Amino acid sequence: MSTEIALIVLFAAALNAGWNALIKVSGDKIAAMAIVTLMGALFSFAVLPFVELPNQASWPLLALAIILHTAYHFALPVAYNNGDLGQVYPISRGTAPLLVTLGAAIFAGEILDAASLFGVLFLSAGVMALTLDRKSSKGPKSRAVPLALLTGACIAAYTLVDGLGVRQAGSVMGFAVCLTIGDGLLTFLIALIWKAKEIRAAIRTQWGSSALAGGMQVGSYWMIVWAMAFAPLGSVSALRETSVLFAALISTFLLKEGFGVWRFVSAGMIACGIGLTRYKP
Numbered sequence: 001m002s003t004e005i006a007l008i009v010l011f012a013a014a015l016n017a018g019w020n021a022l023i024k025v026s027g028d029k030i031a032a033m034a035i036v037t038l039m040g041a042l043f044s045f046a047v048l049p050f051v052e053l054p055n056q057a058s059w060p061l062l063a064l065a066i067i068l069h070t071a072y073h074f075a076l077p078v079a080y081n082n083g084d085l086g087q088v089y090p091i092s093r094g095t096a097p098l099l100v101t102l103g104a105a106i107f108a109g110e111i112l113d114a115a116s117l118f119g120v121l122f123l124s125a126g127v128m129a130l131t132l133d134r135k136s137s138k139g140p141k142s143r144a145v146p147l148a149l150l151t152g153a154c155i156a157a158y159t160l161v162d163g164l165g166v167r168q169a170g171s172v173m174g175f176a177v178c179l180t181i182g183d184g185l186l187t188f189l190i191a192l193i194w195k196a197k198e199i200r201a202a203i204r205t206q207w208g209s210s211a212l213a214g215g216m217q218v219g220s221y222w223m224i225v226w227a228m229a230f231a232p233l234g235s236v237s238a239l240r241e242t243s244v245l246f247a248a249l250i251s252t253f254l255l256k257e258g259f260g261v262w263r264f265v266s267a268g269m270i271a272c273g274i275g276l277t278r279y280k281p
Contacts, residue, residue, distance in 0.1 A: 008223050009224065010239065015219055028202060039184075040218040044180040052173075061165030062179060074190070097123060103156065126269030159228075
């Protein structure tokens, strides 16, 4: 992975942490997610005339990716409703790179070298170490862990499908823009059937923050898809999960939630993982 790609992925990770923080402080999280993804779809519609449409060969993977992203958009807020951000986010984001690395080896023939593989392991372990940074002695809620793991499986599945699809698309941005239009509209329509009243209330009170979050969401995703077209899927997925560290910094300095010892441990492990994924013998 080149330095330029690594920096773009890190910036995308920061944007991802930002829009997740905005979802966290919202009231009804499913309604908030629906509006955010709708805003992202509207931004994507504005960009659509300026990009080349993806090749027809990639359309089946594009359709599958839209379904998987939509599933993720519901799995994440449901998990948040059953567990703390400090539990759900690290578990879901930390398990995804391991699954992506395995899937990329099976379906794309991408076998990481030893240094990169250890980098993925360090990054994932560092991300999940944040689950130990809790002020109370209570463990994770019983339903939070399986829901977080389900969310991680959704992330891994759509990351793998996105990476394979964009390599067939011929147009990286065309694939990304069409996907964010599709999953944004599908998420909003399903949520509208489920929570129409809550969505109307959220539109009245938080459309500004939702527009900001929607722009951050699609911007982050477009950068990641571009990176996956040129770098190993497992390494990109692992580096993207530094978003958890950015989220920890946001919770510390903006939400005033404190910075415990495990966040320092996590930061060190993540830094080691980044170094290993960038290592060239």
